[in-house]
Amino acid sequence: FAKTCASVEKLCVLYLCVTQGGHAGLSSYELERLENIRQNQAFLSSINLFQTAIEKGVTVRKSLRLQSLTLPPKPGERQLYRLVKPPGPLLMKPVNMEDEAKLPSQLLELFSELDLKEYCSALKNMTKTENRVAKVLKKRLVTAAFHPCTSSLLMATGNTLGNVALWKLDSDWGNDGVLRFEPHALAVACIAFSRAHPTHLLSLSRDGSLRCMDVQKAVFDDVYDSEEQLRTFDFLSHDCTSLVVGHFNGKVAIVDRRTPGNSHESIHSLKYTHSLLCVSVHPLQKQYFAVAENKYVNIYDSRYLKKKKKSKTVSRLHGYSLSIHSAYFSPRTGNRVLTSCNDGYIRIYDTSAVTKKAPLLTSIKHKMQTASYKIKVSAVWDPKREDCFVVGSTPKPHSVKVFHESGKLLHSFVDRDNVTSELYVTALHPTRNALLGGNGSGQLHVFSD
Numbered sequence: 322f323a324k325t326c327a328s329v330e331k332l333c334v335l336y337l338c339v340t341q342g343g344h345a346g347l348s349s350y351e352l353e354r355l356e357n358i359r360q361n362q363a364f365l366s367s368i369n370l371f372q373t374a375i376e377k378g379v380t381v382r383k384s385l386r387l388q389s390l391t392l393p394p395k396p397g398e399r400q401l402y403r404l405v406k407p408p409g410p411l412l413m414k415p416v417n418m419e420d421e422a423k424l425p426s427q428l429l430e431l432f433s434e435l436d437l438k439e440y441c442s443a444l445k446n447m448t449k450t451e452n453r454v455a456k457v458l459k460k461r462l463v464t465a466a467f468h469p470c471t472s473s474l475l476m477a478t479g480n481t482l483g484n485v486a487l488w489k490l491d492s493d494w495g496n497d498g499v500l501r502f503e504p505h506a507l508a509v510a511c512i513a514f515s516r517a518h519p520t521h522l523l524s525l526s527r528d529g530s531l532r533c534m535d536v537q538k539a540v541f542d543d544v545y546d547s548e549e550q551l552r553t554f555d556f557l558s559h560d561c562t563s564l565v566v567g568h569f570n571g572k573v574a575i576v577d578r579r580t581p582g583n584s585h586e587s588i589h590s591l592k593y594t595h596s597l598l599c600v601s602v603h604p605l606q607k608q609y610f611a612v613a614e615n616k617y618v619n620i621y622d623s624r625y626l627k628k629k630k631k632s633k634t635v636s637r638l639h640g641y642s643l644s645i646h647s648a649y650f651s652p653r654t655g656n657r658v659l660t661s662c663n664d665g666y667i668r669i670y671d672t673s674a675v676t677k678k679a680p681l682l683t684s685i686k687h688k689m690q691t692a693s694y695k696i697k698v699s700a701v702w703d704p705k706r707e708d709c710f711v712v713g714s715t716p717k718p719h720s721v722k723v724f725h726e727s728g729k730l731l732h733s734f735v736d737r738d739n740v741t742s743e744l745y746v747t748a749l750h751p752t753r754n755a756l757l758g759g760n761g762s763g764q765l766h767v768f769s770d
Contacts, residue, residue: 437725440709443754444723444732446770453767454739455497457486461696462759464512467750469519474755477522479509480763485524485534488765504532504541511553515561525554531566531576543583545576555602555610557623565610565623567600573612575623589626592634593617599647603655609635609675611658613648616641618660620675638670638679647699653707657682657726661699665689667712669726683728688715696745696761704751713745713758721747721758734768
């Protein structure tokens with residue numbers, strides 16, 4: 322641009338020389354050209370094109386604080402609003418169906434199909450060999466459980482004499498890899514490993530005692546003693562320090578292991594005074610527990626139990642004509658309750674919402690009674706799943722059956738050569754593919770991969 326302006330100035334000087342000194346031999350075309358240049362120069366000068374632009378310097382910013390000046394007020398913050406759904410679970414209601422319409426029954430089956438195929442494949446790989454059976458105790462086994470360790474299969478069981486045994490598969494402990502103890506005077510009715518303290522094994526007996534085998538201290542600690550017969554217990558807190566203990570006469574005791582002594586924090590009467598056969602605590606909402614009370618299955622809230630009056634139920638499972646000997650919340654969510662009744666049916670209820678009357682989902686015909694009227698067969702959940710359970714089968718050939726919550730039979734564990742009596746005590750490992758079954762002669766049989 323500067324070069325252009327200089328050229329224009331030279332031409333203007335030349336024009337002035339021509340106009341002042343004559344044509345100097347220029348043609349009419351050149352004179353016309355010079356006139357045009359002069360007019361352009363006059364126009365450019367009129368708009369100040371040849372003036373140099375003023376350069377703006379960098380603005381010096383000074384701190385208001387250093388100048389002792391008051392800060393200006395902050396601009397008002399804009400309130401941002403967004404549309405959200407209400408918190409908590411939302412019902413699956415298709416917007417393109419009528420309000421009362423239910424989800425298609427095949428929907429859950431399709432969602433679970435692949436998962437069930439893998440599960441069934443794992444069940445088929447679980448077999449039994451000669452070294453997977455042991456005479457762990459004398460007399461009839463009543464209860465059994467797997468320790469959660471995965472490096473080896475470690476099992477605990479209790480019998481009608483008040484004995485407790487530990488059996489580690491493929492070990493040389495004691496006789497046949499079994500360690501036997503005598504912590505109780507009467508039958509061991511319930512046994513469970515502490516999920517928070519894996520060195521603790523709790524056992525409850527009908528002699529009125531609840532003890533804790535502490536392997537680290539090598540003692541059976543006295544947790545709770547009662548003059549009444551005890552029937553069952555479950556952990557009422559995630560750290561397994563609080564327990565709900567069921568008395569045979571229909572009462573429940575709240576026991577806190579952190580409190581010195583071996584008494585209860587409180588004892589409560591339930592709605593019915595019938596014998597109490599089973600207690601199961603909700604896995605997530607620990608304030609709720611289900612109770613099998615003779616011909617009734619009720620759900621209570623431990624926060625509202627009465628000491629002098631009969632406690633009110635928050636939900637009831639209907640449909641029984643004979644006594645129920647077990648009722649268990651599903652292990653992961655508590656959205657189902659699995660019951661076993663003397664009327665020959667296994668029932669599954671929907672407890673995803675705590676309502677006055679829990680809806681019945683499935684009924685499965687299954688023989689619950691054995692050759693002895695004292696022995697009851699109970700269905701128990703697979704702790705690895707939310708929708709499958711196992712139960713001993715009394716008709717020959719004796720077996721343990723695995724069912725889906727829909728009522729579909731998934732697998733049967735059979736060993737015609739070694740299993741010659743009913744395996745009415747059953748349990749599954751919490752993480753490994755392993756199943757145990759106990760019989761009336763004190764034997765444990767193990768199926769594993």
